[in-house]
Amino acid sequence: MAPASKPRVRFAPSPTGYLHVGGARTALFNWLFARHEGGTMILRIEDTDVERNKPELVDGILAGLRWLGLPWDEGPYFQSQRLEMYRAAAESLLAKGAAFPCYCKAVQYAGADAIVEGEEGAEKAARIPSCPCRDLTPAERAEKDRQGLTRAIRFASPRSGVTRFEDAVFGPREVQNSEIEDFVLLRSSGLPTYQLSVVVDDIDMRITHIIRGADHLSNTPKQALLYEALDAPPPIFAHVPLILGPDRTRLSKRHGATSVSSYADEGFLPEAFRNFLALLGWSTGSDEEFLRTMDLIDRFSLSGVSRTNGIFDRDKLEWFNSQYLQKLPIDELLPYVKAELQRAGLWREEWDGAEREWFAHTVDILRPRTRLLPDFATWSRAFFSDDFDYDPEARKKFWKDPKLPDLLGKLADALDALSDWNHDACDHALRALAEAEGVKAGLLINATRVAIVGRAVAPPLFETMLVLGKLRVIARLRRALPFVSPE
RNA sequence: GGCGCCAUGGUGCAAUGGUUAGCACAUCGCCCUUUCAAGGCGGUAAUACGGGUUCGACUCCCGUUGGCGCUACCA
Numbered sequence: 001m002a003p004a005s006k007p008r009v010r011f012a013p014s015p016t017g018y019l020h021v022g023g024a025r026t027a028l029f030n031w032l033f034a035r036h037e038g039g040t041m042i043l044r045i046e047d048t049d050v051e052r053n054k055p056e057l058v059d060g061i062l063a064g065l066r067w068l069g070l071p072w073d074e075g076p077y078f079q080s081q082r083l084e085m086y087r088a089a090a091e092s093l094l095a096k097g098a099a100f101p102c103y104c105k106a107v108q109y110a111g112a113d114a115i116v117e118g119e120e121g122a123e124k125a126a127r128i129p130s131c132p133c134r135d136l137t138p139a140e141r142a143e144k145d146r147q148g149l150t151r152a153i154r155f156a157s158p159r160s161g162v163t164r165f166e167d168a169v170f171g172p173r174e175v176q177n178s179e180i181e182d183f184v185l186l187r188s189s190g191l192p193t194y195q196l197s198v199v200v201d202d203i204d205m206r207i208t209h210i211i212r213g214a215d216h217l218s219n220t221p222k223q224a225l226l227y228e229a230l231d232a233p234p235p236i237f238a239h240v241p242l243i244l245g246p247d248r249t250r251l252s253k254r255h256g257a258t259s260v261s262s263y264a265d266e267g268f269l270p271e272a273f274r275n276f277l278a279l280l281g282w283s284t285g286s287d288e289e290f291l292r293t294m295d296l297i298d299r300f301s302l303s304g305v306s307r308t309n310g311i312f313d314r315d316k317l318e319w320f321n322s323q324y325l326q327k328l329p330i331d332e333l334l335p336y337v338k339a340e341l342q343r344a345g346l347w348r349e350e351w352d353g354a355e356r357e358w359f360a361h362t363v364d365i366l367r368p369r370t371r372l373l374p375d376f377a378t379w380s381r382a383f384f385s386d387d388f389d390y391d392p393e394a395r396k397k398f399w400k401d402p403k404l405p406d407l408l409g410k411l412a413d414a415l416d417a418l419s420d421w422n423h424d425a426c427d428h429a430l431r432a433l434a435e436a437e438g439v440k441a442g443l444l445i446n447a448t449r450v451a452i453v454g455r456a457v458a459p460p461l462f463e464t465m466l467v468l469g470k471l472r473v474i475a476r477l478r479r480a481l482p483f484v485s486p487e
Numbered sequence: 488g489g490c491g492c493c494a495u496g497g498u499g500c501a502a503u504g505g506u507u508a509g510c511a512c513a514u515c516g517c518c519c520u521u522u523c524a525a526g527g528c529g530g531u532a533a534u535a536c537g538g539g540u541u542c543g544a545c546u547c548c549c550g551u552u553g554g555c556g557c558u559a560c561c562a
């Protein structure tokens with residue numbers, strides 16, 4: 001047994017788009033694995049494609065990882081700053097004869113689909129193209145160089161035999177080398193392709209486990225070949241299944257919100273998001289679902305990763321969020337609510353000081369009804385501000401009875417006369433009035449709720465009244481009277 | 488087209504070759520109830536299809552179908 005060194009993993013996004021849910025889950029799996037194993041997670045930005053690369057997106061990706069709560073241990077490294085290393089590797093491969101210069105124009109060699117579209121007979125022969133430049137003699141190469149032709153460097157794939165590698169999720173794999181084309185390592189621009197840079201970096205950074213999307217599975221044999229050609233031991237690969245949209249196609253912009261930041265904006269809790277993401281393509285093997293981050297770290301194992309592509313289920317995500325909104329220790333939740341109220345311009349500093357207990361209690365009675373953070377500032381607004389309006393639907397539903405203006409006025413008086421402001425006192429006062437007036441308590445309760453919080457949705461009335469306080473309740477009741485008259 | 492991967496309710500996951508195929512989301516109903524939630528209880532709903540192997544197959548093998556991926560001087 002080799003001395004067990006701690007695993008080193010990396011998350012390697014390319015800045016061609018924002019951090020989407022698929023990338024987020026890959027990052028999460030890497031992070032969970034590293035934390036579980038006591039290893040290291042490296043962040044590397046794969047920005048070798050100058051055409052598509054958008055440097056300004058890097059900040060967004062970093063912000064997404066921070067919001068998700070996935071701090072990396074090393075990096076970020078940028079491939080664009082390590083170009084010399086890739087060129088040197090390509091040169092050494094060239095020197096060894098494991099690679100060769102290619103003088104073809106890029107368009108001449110643009111993918112199998114283009115090549116196959118010929119006559120029927122030609123199809124089979126054209127399958128795995130092998131670049132003719134591979135067989136050029138030294139003299140011919142010298143001649144091409146003299147002509148000043150631009151050259152790319154291609155890997156000279158073995159023409160027979162098989163290539164094997166180990167995948168922690170998909171098991172041992174092997175492919176026929178005849179299926180592997182002479183892929184480009186260094187473009188004619190001198191910039192490396194993904195295949196080269198990823199292997200060179202993973203070797204240089206001593207990566208032990210490559211956890212990435214299954215879309216890379218088919219290309220892994222090429223990389224296994226490169227490890228061999230570079231005299232480096234291959235790492236353990238772990239390809240995780242893809243996340244698809246509800247229409248079973250790859251997640252993309254047309255599926256609506258796919259960027260992590262949009263979920264942050266919508267008011268999801270990062271930990272709920274993590275819990276949801278972790279269970280998409282991985283399970284503990286049991287039925288447990290509510291797993292806090294410590295639990296996830298504790299149980300995470302590559303052996304629990306599924307091989308089946310999964311569909312992003314927004315409903316389940318929301319369910320997880322509502323679970324966290326309800327089950328989190330109140331002190332953990334408060335900062336999020338505070339931030340939400342600040343965002344809505346409703347925050348008051350005393351809720352962090354003298355009235356902290358009031359704030360905690362109010363949030364506590366509100367939270368069973370919340371699903372997203374903004375709920376605290378929208379339908380719960382009246383709990384944090386005197387400036388609120390009456391929901392038209394609620395008015396329509398609970399302010400129908402023509403006796404209501406009169407009744408609510410009397411209720412305000414009765415409440416005003418109370419010497420003690422507590423749940424039972426309010427309860428008794430309201431019910432006594434209902435009985436004296438010959439109406440159901442429910443009529444008064446529902447109408448009062450709309451009057452004091454403006455909505456049909458709120459915690460139980462007397463708890464609401466306690467939290468609002470006597471003065472507010474009475475004032476709001478009287479303020480509502482002119483509006484209660486049914487048309 | 489070629490090569491490869493995958494296949495359990497609508498969705499996400501369970502089930503040493505032997506269970507009435509389990510859990511959760513969604514959905515429907517009931518309970519609770521002062522609105523809305525939450526919570527509790529229950530219902531509808533799945534092993535893609537066809538062949539094998541086996542006393543016995545969701546599980547192993549083959550084929551078909553379907554989905555996905557790769558097949559770029561993208562990553």
